[in-house]
Amino acid sequence: MVNGICAVLFGLAVGSFLNVCIDRLPRGQSLLHRRSHCPVCKTTLAAHDLVPVLSYVLLWGRCRYCSAPIPKRVVLVEAGTGMLFLVFWSIYGASVYFLLATLAACVLLVVLIIGIEHGVGLGRGRGSPQVGKKGVRDGLRR
Numbered sequence: 001m002v003n004g005i006c007a008v009l010f011g012l013a014v015g016s017f018l019n020v021c022i023d024r025l026p027r028g029q030s031l032l033h034r035r036s037h038c039p040v041c042k043t044t045l046a047a048h049d050l051v052p053v054l055s056y057v058l059l060w061g062r063c064r065y066c067s068a069p070i071p072k073r074v075v076l077v078e079a080g081t082g083m084l085f086l087v088f089w090s091i092y093g094a095s096v097y098f099l100l101a102t103l104a105a106c107v108l109l110v111v112l113i114i115g116i117e118h119g120v121g122l123g124r125g126r127g128s129p130q131v132g133k134k135g136v137r138d139g140l141r142r
């Protein structure tokens with residue numbers, strides 16, 4: 001029970017880092033160089049603004065400094081990662097499989113959300129192969 005709670009707390013913290021990856025990787029920004037800041041008013045966020053899920057709830061989903069809305073994705077990724085860690089902990093316990101499963105899930109989550117937010121994949125990205133409805137239909141007929 002206590003270990004499960006620790007897994008959730010660890011997952012929440014990792015989820016917070018995944019949000020940094022989702023925000024910065026597509027822009028080519030460093031993951032470590034600059035502290036977390038509001039993308040609208042550029043104010044560097046204090047430690048109490050960065051508590052996963054809790055800060056979002058206490059601030060009603062808005063920036064403490066400029067009241068700009070914080071994307072719901074932030075709290076969903078944090079809470080979702082916490083739940084993923086709990087699920088994997090209940091399946092694998094303290095093992096290398098837990099680490100591998102959480103690592104794979106985190107990478108997939110970051111790639112999936114960047115793809116959704118930036119319209120990458122399924123032939124919609126620049127330079128990717130164009131797979132239209134006709135191509136898919138032709139493939140199903142064969």
Ligand SMILES: [Zn+2]
Nearest residue numbers: 038041063066
């Ligand atoms: Zn702000």
